[in-house]
Amino acid sequence: MQYRLAEKKNKYFLPSLLINIFIWFFLIMMAMFILMPTIFMFTASFMTANDILKMPYRWIPKDFYWKNYWQGIKGNDGSFIYVRNILNSLIVAVVVSISTVLFSALAGFGLAKYYFKGRNLVFMIIMGTMMIPFEAIMIPLYLVATRLGIQDSYLGLILPFLVNAFGIFLMRQFFITFPDEILDAARIDGASELMIFRTIILPNSVPAIATLAILTFKAQWDNLLWPLLIVQSEEMKTIPLYIVKFMAEKHTDEGAMMAVAAIASIPILLVFFKLSKYFLSGAALYSSRKG
Amino acid sequence: MSKPKLIYSIERQKARWGWIFVAPSLIFFSLFSFYPILTAFYTSLFKKRLLSLKPPDFIALGNYTYLLKSPDFWNSMRATIVFTLGTFIPILVFSLIFAIFISSRKRFQNFLQLAYYSPAVLSSVVAAVIWLLIFDPRGLGNQWLNFILHTPGVDHKWLANSVMVQLSTMLVYFWKYVGYFTIIFIVGLASIPQSIYEAAKIDGGNDWKNFWYITLPLLKPTTILVSIISMLQCLRTFSTQYLFNQGGAPLAPINVITLNIYHTAIRDHQIGRASAMSIILFIIMMLFTWIQFKTSRADEISY
Numbered sequence: 053m054q055y056r057l058a059e060k061k062n063k064y065f066l067p068s069l070l071i072n073i074f075i076w077f078f079l080i081m082m083a084m085f086i087l088m089p090t091i092f093m094f095t096a097s098f099m100t101a102n103d104i105l106k107m108p109y110r111w112i113p114k115d116f117y118w119k120n121y122w123q124g125i126k127g128n129d130g131s132f133i134y135v136r137n138i139l140n141s142l143i144v145a146v147v148v149s150i151s152t153v154l155f156s157a158l159a160g161f162g163l164a165k166y167y168f169k170g171r172n173l174v175f176m177i178i179m180g181t182m183m184i185p186f187e188a189i190m191i192p193l194y195l196v197a198t199r200l201g202i203q204d205s206y207l208g209l210i211l212p213f214l215v216n217a218f219g220i221f222l223m224r225q226f227f228i229t230f231p232d233e234i235l236d237a238a239r240i241d242g243a244s245e246l247m248i249f250r251t252i253i254l255p256n257s258v259p260a261i262a263t264l265a266i267l268t269f270k271a272q273w274d275n276l277l278w279p280l281l282i283v284q285s286e287e288m289k290t291i292p293l294y295i296v297k298f299m300a301e302k303h304t305d306e307g308a309m310m311a312v313a314a315i316a317s318i319p320i321l322l323v324f325f326k327l328s329k330y331f332l333s334g335a336a337l338y339s340s341r342k343g
Numbered sequence: 344m345s346k347p348k349l350i351y352s353i354e355r356q357k358a359r360w361g362w363i364f365v366a367p368s369l370i371f372f373s374l375f376s377f378y379p380i381l382t383a384f385y386t387s388l389f390k391k392r393l394l395s396l397k398p399p400d401f402i403a404l405g406n407y408t409y410l411l412k413s414p415d416f417w418n419s420m421r422a423t424i425v426f427t428l429g430t431f432i433p434i435l436v437f438s439l440i441f442a443i444f445i446s447s448r449k450r451f452q453n454f455l456q457l458a459y460y461s462p463a464v465l466s467s468v469v470a471a472v473i474w475l476l477i478f479d480p481r482g483l484g485n486q487w488l489n490f491i492l493h494t495p496g497v498d499h500k501w502l503a504n505s506v507m508v509q510l511s512t513m514l515v516y517f518w519k520y521v522g523y524f525t526i527i528f529i530v531g532l533a534s535i536p537q538s539i540y541e542a543a544k545i546d547g548g549n550d551w552k553n554f555w556y557i558t559l560p561l562l563k564p565t566t567i568l569v570s571i572i573s574m575l576q577c578l579r580t581f582s583t584q585y586l587f588n589q590g591g592a593p594l595a596p597i598n599v600i601t602l603n604i605y606h607t608a609i610r611d612h613q614i615g616r617a618s619a620m621s622i623i624l625f626i627i628m629m630l631f632t633w634i635q636f637k638t639s640r641a642d643e644i645s646y
Contacts, residue, residue: 075444082441083458086522089473090461092483096476105481159368166361167354174365181376183632187579187601188625189379191608191617192386196379215371245360274466276582277601281609292468292582299472300589306476313469324464328457331464332526 093317097121097310104306120311128303133286134312137294143206144290145272148213152268153261155215160223161253165235175224182217187277194281203282209290212278219264226260227253259333266327267334273320291316380625387619393612406619416620418595419603422509426584426599427577429513434521434573439566441521442528443558456529459522467519471586474515478502484511502587505596512583512597520576524569531565532558571635575628581605600624 091111096104097120098113125134163175193212194203202208230253238248254261276292283289289297298304298312324331387406391399410416445455462470477483478501488499501511535558543553581601588594588602598606600620608617 075447079441079444079448079455083455086459086462086518088483089470089477089518090465092477093469093473104476105479107481107486109483109486155368155371158364162361162364166357166364168358168361171361174369178368178372181372183629184376184380185575185579185625185628187581187604188621188628189376189383191604191614191621192379192382193375194608195382195386195614212375214375215368217372220368245357249364270464274468276468276585277605280585280605292466295468295472296586296589299475299586306479309472310476313472317465317469320464320466321461324461325457328460332456332460 090317093310093313096307097314099307101305101307104310117307120307121315123305123308124298124311124315127298128301131286133289134294134298134315136287137289137291138315140206140209140288141273141291144209144275145269147206147210148272149265149268151210151214152216152219153265156219156223156264157254157257157261158249159215159220160225161227161249163220164224164227165230165232178217178220182221186212190277190281193278197282204284204288206288208282209279209288213268213272213275216268219268222264223257223260226257230256259330262327263330263333266323266330269323270320270331383618383621383625386615387622389615391613391615391618393608393614395612399615402615406616407623409616410619410623415598416603419598419600419620422595422597423578423580423599425509426513426516426580426597427574429509430516430577431570431573433513433517434524435566435570437517438521438524438528438569439562441525442532443554445525446529446532456522456526459525461522462519463523465519467582468586470515470519471583471590474511474518475502475587475590478511502590502592505593508587508592509596511592512580512587515583516577516580520573524573527569527572528562528565531562535561567635567638571631575631578624578628578631 092109095111095113098116098118099120100117103110103114125132127133159178163171163178197203197208197211200208202211234252235248238252243251273291275290276296279290279293280296283293295312295316299309386399388401388403389399390402390405441459445452445459448455465473480498480500484501485497485499489495489497499507501507539557539561540553543557579601580599584597584599584602585605587597594602601624604617604620604624607613607620
């Protein structure tokens, strides 16, 4: 399951020198296109609004204009609400990640290693929920949330995302290859099923857990639609909502806007560069999916 | 005869634990997936308004017939389909090309994969904000395009023109997700055994033939997978269009179905109508998932 970078061996074709040069040229041009907007965000976050929209754009800021960051954090009204909003995003993403990992691991373990009547049906039902797009159920969920009075609260932000079917699928695929003998040996030694889960299964599934936790964290960090529906107060807003608001405000200048975007991106980019293999294995999982 | 009974009871106990492990998730899904989708269907049969105290009127399929006659709804269908086709086809083609090229490199494979994947890490709100600034009349978008086309000083109206704004949203989405699908293709390529190429070499195949007769056919399951995932993702697009509209772009050309659901429910308070739209979106996506299921079953490949 763990992602390995493709073999370095040149396995598909041995291009001639000319073609080789062309491929390098193409790949580097595309890499520049793909990296440019991110670099643009960071360089522009250190420039005054005038410099950003000056033609031609100068990729190296003249002098580092830190005031953008100060302005971004302070907000146009000077309320420093962005700090609170970042904290909200962190709380939601961390809680959702923990609960998704925990419940997905439990269900995945149950589906992979226990034989019970109706197991296949349960598996089908859980996979079936993957077909229900969030966009199709957001209105009923919103009505339920307002009826329960949990709109505009952490509970409301977190509740609809506590488990997801993809996580269960991922964990099940991981546990299926786990040797039964070890579990049976633990049972003979008198371990309870919960103890087996806690002391054998969890410590041995770090790669799968890390992949799932990171994917979930990223999805929540990114989530716009649900908070947009249920959050009303400034205090409960998450980062995407703050960005939307900041952009719509009259006195926002482009430099501060980019600083706000950069602040939102730095944590996730750091995690990405530190733990890139888990990000990539998240993408790779799809192609190992069979039937 | 006590022994078989003992095994039987151990099995029973294990079965019980299986249920206990699965139960929390099952309960969760019934409450937060199945119940809402059933309520969405139920609500779609009523004329229901948000915040209204009077009981909703039952109008059977009234919301659906209304939608089928509404030009606004058909505009949303058009916007969604144009966006989906215009985004997923370039993503499919380019991610395959990128994957083949990157896999053929002896050096910097790692770096290239990370670089191409990196936009997928940024949040879609951040992506939209960056591109809004690039598409500013005085921004980088015009500078690049004018440089390529040798047309100094022309404003290409990235956000104002109704065709351009659609292209702009597609470009943002393409930029953000092409690397993600490149990785999926690279993994698919890596799973093709080297021995097949060696056999082809003995049989005198050249690179071009290898690509057409070996790589591409063996990559068929990955290709189907990528096209279905990317298509489903495009059908659900929301953030880019929402942000572009907030940033001053006209709504009509980019009023995709999810955006329309959101506006119908929250701005117009038409819960019944929004639910009907949700159900239509759900059915479309079910259809695609079903196609994926069918085709992936038929295309199991063994080497």
